Amino acid sequence: MTVKEVMKNKKYELVPPDGGWGYIATASFLGSFGIIFNELFIQLKMGSTSITLLNGINAMCVALSGFMTGPLLKFMSTRQLGMVAAFFINLGTFGTVFVNSKLLFFVCQGLLQNIGIGFLLNITYSVINEYFVKRRLLSLSVTQTIPAIIALFSPQLVNMVINYYGFRGAFILLSAINMHTFVAVCLMQPVAWHMKKIEIPNVESSEMKLLLVQDKTDQNIPCVKLSDKEKEVEQNIDKKGEKDLELDVATEKSKSIRGIILEAIDLKLMKTFILSNAGLGLAICGFADLTFTLMLPQTLYAMNWTEDEVARAVSLNCFGDLVTRILFIIGSSWLVRFESQQIYLVGLFLAVTTRLGMLGFENVTTILTFLTIMGVSKCTIIMLIPQVIAEAVKPEQFTSAMGIFMLSFGFINLSFGPIIGAVRDLTDSYPTAIYIITSCFGIVIMFWIVEMVYKKNKHKRKPNTQISKKGLS
Structure with missing residues (x-):
C-alpha cells in the first residue's frame, strides 16, 4: 500500500482545543469593578425596604435573561447576543451617572444592567464549556479566582476615585472602564475556528467484510448483498422523504408565534433537568449559601x-474562599480524576459541619476557625456549578441547562428568601434561620447520595443484562 493510499484511509475528528484561543476568550472577562452606592443610597433616601426590592429585581432579571440565552442563541450568534448583553450593561452603568430618582435607579441598575449580566454570565460559561474539556476546571478556577482577587482591592480603588473626581465623575470613569465588555465579546470567536484535528485509529471490521464479499467456495450458504440492502433502504428513504415533505409543508402553514417559542425552548430538557440534583439541587445550595452570607454579619452582631x-x-471567610480557588488552579490536573459531583458533595459536607460547629461553640477563636473552613465550602458550592452542569447534560444542551439553573435560582431566592427572613423576625433568632439554611444542604446531600448509588448500581447491572441477551440468542 502506497503512502498516498495510507493517507487517504486515515480518518480524523475535530475536537475542542482545550486551550489555545480559549485562554484569550477566558482572560477577556477577568477585569471587573464593583461600584459602591452608599452615597447614592443616601441621596435617594433608600432604606432597607428599597434595597431589598432592588436585590429582588436584580435576581429576577439575571434569572430571566440567563434562561432566555439558550432560546435566543437559536436565532442569533454568540457574539451578536454578547454585543446585546454588553450594550445593556454599559447602558445601565452609564445611565446611573444621571440618576436622580429611585425609579430611574431601579431601571438602570436593577433592570438594564442585570439583563446584560444574565446574558453575559451564561454566554461566558458556555464559551468555556465549548473550548475546554480536560482543562475546564482550570479555566473555571482562573475565571473566578482573579476577579475575587480584584474584588479585594476594588473598594479602595473606587473610594480613591470618588475622593478625587467626585461621585458623578467616578461613575463616568468606571463606566468607561466597564466598556471592556465590548472587546471581550469580540474575542469570543466561534470554537469551530480553533478545533484541533485528531487522527482516528482505522480499525477494519471483519463482519463488514463478510457482508461485502460473497464466499464463492460454498454457493449453498445464503449471503446478504449490501447492494440489495442499499436499494431497499433507498426505497424506504424515498417514501419517508415524501411523507416528511408533506408534513413540513403542513407545518410551515400552521407555524405561529407559539410554535416558534416551543421550538426555541427545550421543553424535554426542562422537564428532566429542572428536578434533578444538577438543576434544582444546585439552585437550592446556591440560595442557601447566598442567604447565609448576607445574614452572617447580623448573626455575629x-x-x-x-x-x-x-x-x-x-x-x-473570604480568605478561605480565595485560598481554595488558588488551590483549585494548582491542583486542577489532579482533581480531574474525580467527578465534579463528588467534589461538590465534599463541599456540602463542609458547609453543614462548619455551620453546625459555629452554632455549637461560643469561643471566638473556634468560631473564626469554622468560618475560615466555611470559605472552602463556599468556593466549592459556587465555583463548581458550571462544571457540575456540564457533566450532567450534553455539550449542546449546556446553555439551556445553565439558563434553567439560573431561572430556578432566581425563583427560589424570591420565594424562600422572604420566608427565612420572616422566620427570623418571628422567632427573633438567627440560629433558627441558620438551622433551616443548613437543612437545605442536608436534604440535597441525601438526595444526591441516593442518585449516585442508584447510577452506580445501574451501571453494574448493564453487563449482566447484555450477557443474558447474548445467551438467549
Missing part, C-alpha cells in the same frame, strides 16, 4: 461581637 471581630470573621 447578635452574638455580641464587636465591629472589629465581625470584620475579621468576614475577612477570614
Whole structure:
C-alpha cells in the first residue's frame, strides 16, 4: 500500500482545543469593578425596604435573561447576543451617572444592567464549556479566582476615585472602564475556528467484510448483498422523504408565534433537568449559601461581637474562599480524576459541619476557625456549578441547562428568601434561620447520595443484562 493510499484511509475528528484561543476568550472577562452606592443610597433616601426590592429585581432579571440565552442563541450568534448583553450593561452603568430618582435607579441598575449580566454570565460559561474539556476546571478556577482577587482591592480603588473626581465623575470613569465588555465579546470567536484535528485509529471490521464479499467456495450458504440492502433502504428513504415533505409543508402553514417559542425552548430538557440534583439541587445550595452570607454579619452582631471581630470573621471567610480557588488552579490536573459531583458533595459536607460547629461553640477563636473552613465550602458550592452542569447534560444542551439553573435560582431566592427572613423576625433568632439554611444542604446531600448509588448500581447491572441477551440468542 502506497503512502498516498495510507493517507487517504486515515480518518480524523475535530475536537475542542482545550486551550489555545480559549485562554484569550477566558482572560477577556477577568477585569471587573464593583461600584459602591452608599452615597447614592443616601441621596435617594433608600432604606432597607428599597434595597431589598432592588436585590429582588436584580435576581429576577439575571434569572430571566440567563434562561432566555439558550432560546435566543437559536436565532442569533454568540457574539451578536454578547454585543446585546454588553450594550445593556454599559447602558445601565452609564445611565446611573444621571440618576436622580429611585425609579430611574431601579431601571438602570436593577433592570438594564442585570439583563446584560444574565446574558453575559451564561454566554461566558458556555464559551468555556465549548473550548475546554480536560482543562475546564482550570479555566473555571482562573475565571473566578482573579476577579475575587480584584474584588479585594476594588473598594479602595473606587473610594480613591470618588475622593478625587467626585461621585458623578467616578461613575463616568468606571463606566468607561466597564466598556471592556465590548472587546471581550469580540474575542469570543466561534470554537469551530480553533478545533484541533485528531487522527482516528482505522480499525477494519471483519463482519463488514463478510457482508461485502460473497464466499464463492460454498454457493449453498445464503449471503446478504449490501447492494440489495442499499436499494431497499433507498426505497424506504424515498417514501419517508415524501411523507416528511408533506408534513413540513403542513407545518410551515400552521407555524405561529407559539410554535416558534416551543421550538426555541427545550421543553424535554426542562422537564428532566429542572428536578434533578444538577438543576434544582444546585439552585437550592446556591440560595442557601447566598442567604447565609448576607445574614452572617447580623448573626455575629447578635452574638455580641464587636465591629472589629465581625470584620475579621468576614475577612477570614473570604480568605478561605480565595485560598481554595488558588488551590483549585494548582491542583486542577489532579482533581480531574474525580467527578465534579463528588467534589461538590465534599463541599456540602463542609458547609453543614462548619455551620453546625459555629452554632455549637461560643469561643471566638473556634468560631473564626469554622468560618475560615466555611470559605472552602463556599468556593466549592459556587465555583463548581458550571462544571457540575456540564457533566450532567450534553455539550449542546449546556446553555439551556445553565439558563434553567439560573431561572430556578432566581425563583427560589424570591420565594424562600422572604420566608427565612420572616422566620427570623418571628422567632427573633438567627440560629433558627441558620438551622433551616443548613437543612437545605442536608436534604440535597441525601438526595444526591441516593442518585449516585442508584447510577452506580445501574451501571453494574448493564453487563449482566447484555450477557443474558447474548445467551438467549
